[in-house]
Amino acid sequence: MMFLYIYIVLLLEMPAVLGVSLDQGQKALIKTEGKTVYLPCKVTGQSYIHWYQMKDGEAPSRLLYISQRGDVTRDTNNPQANDFTVDKTKLYDLKLSDTQKSHAAAYFCAYWDSSSHMGNWIKRFGSGTRLVVTDPKKEIVTVPELTGYRPSKKNTDIHGKQTMLCHASGMVPDFVTFKWQEKSGAGQWTDVSEENVLEQRKESPAVTVTSMMIVDKNMAENKDYQCIVTHEGNTENPSKSLEMKKENSKPAKESKNDAQNPTCSPSTEETIKKQISGDSEQIPSMFLFVYAYGVLLMKNGLFFCIVSMFQLKRKAGKKDKSSET
Template sequence: MSELTAIFFLIFFGFTSGDTGTSVTHPKIWTVVKLGRAARIKCEVDSSVPLDTNPLHWYRWREGEAFTRLLHFPAGSSTFQKDDGVAGSVTASKSKQTSTLTISTTTASNDNDVYYCAVWSGNRKVFGSGTQLYVTEGAIRAPKVSVYSTSKAVEQKITFLCHASDMFPDIIRFTWQEKNNGQWVDVKKDGLDLLEGRFSKDKTMTSMMLIDQQKAKNNQYACTYTHEANKNAQQSERVEVERKASEDQGSGTQKTPITQTCPPAKITNETANIDALTELFGAARSLYLATWVYTMMIFKSMVYFCAISYFLCTRKMGGKPSGNRRAP
């Protein structure tokens, strides 16, 4: 129900990420701080909505709850105003086209939320992508990463998997790259089958990319990741999917050695794991599709209900006898 709550909020409050031409961005998808320290979350707004003459809002979204506005900057003001009930540990600042939300962390359970800034563009409120705050008392630990590829095509596609485990915090972002004219570039996501899944039992993350069999044969691919353990939260070095001319076509997978610092995860049966992952991602994709279809059906039903109600009201008012009509 938490995903549906977020979807309905964004529909009814006019969420958009570019329809109006306004860009609201959060430089960091997540930020990690130790308990007791201040967390700072930045938001940048393009020049189409000058912040010196337009209001800016900060929201918090907690899983299972509705969006909550924390504070806002009125139009033309550099001083924020808190909403009722917001704790004193939350403050904000504004400079030119950038705003920073500062949270003095008290307990992880109270502050581990997603924070958004928003501005009005015309008659629509434009939200940023949000920043996940992760408050921890533990030490940051870099992930162990391994890459796998299937040597046997399924539906004319080869599957590549980038698997990260034994990390803290368990928040990671994958980026797939391909070698183009001798240069490594990010794989374009347009029309690409790219899925990610989290396994809460052992706190691992896996990114799965499906590539056309012929394209996979002629190109070289690698996986990079961004984790809090990386210096300045930058992308890691590439973890390349090795290609060997003597690949065993009978084996289910081709295991790719990484480096001594990033040993492969302990997987006892690689073929079985890839089959399980494929089924899991297929089910996840179907679930998300079903969620969207269900949401749109409810939205469509509400539109029909409003239209029919309006029609019945106007019909009833039109059929009501006038008080000035003279009796025969």
């Protein structure tokens, strides 16, 4: 299962050698019933483009494909294929004129890539766009509630690492992305490498998405950090930030100044934010820390196994050549 997951991730993220690339823009779009929605797919290069619909709990189903000249061929296996057309002004964008709740799904554009060094055809997918369909009179956007956990001094592993947590919950639609930043001695915010960041999603009883950042114990105790959450589908106030100060600093509060925090829009709605530090408060983070550290160890172990296999094959090849001579 782990190898299958890695293979799917590679298909989604590996760029094509021939220069074809896909950009689907927003990860979530919100529309009320009866409205028209455009699902974007910006294509660099030339190729046949396929559109797939994936509803919750179902396998992806192709809607149609578009030739390089703009000819559209619908897939008769999908009962909703005739509901969609192609925007002629933007060759590969999908258009839905009468949006219904039955259209709520994730939509992916894709193309066949023949540039594999093994000579195989590989279908490569875009990042996908989630379409959320709501009632005309219903409030369609709910901003996330953010909760941050600084590590306790007792929660340190044998390598001197600690884990900071940032929770986002209660949001509609329930798609968020995270970015961590640390404050330098000069007071400037800089991005933290994603290599030490993991994410976990909990579906019940309510959707909660948690970002876990593993940091050195000394850095965790002596630096200020902030978690920036971007709410996909929220066009008015897409970003929220939660600053997690070191223990001898003032309590966390929402930034109101764009000049000091250019990555976040000022909020016009009340968002509950908490910064928690201490032994009793850190109990829920222990499982997440073990999970995060275990995943990192698994990734390192997998890399070591792959390198070892290549080295063994190389040695075996050298022995065969020496025996021939």
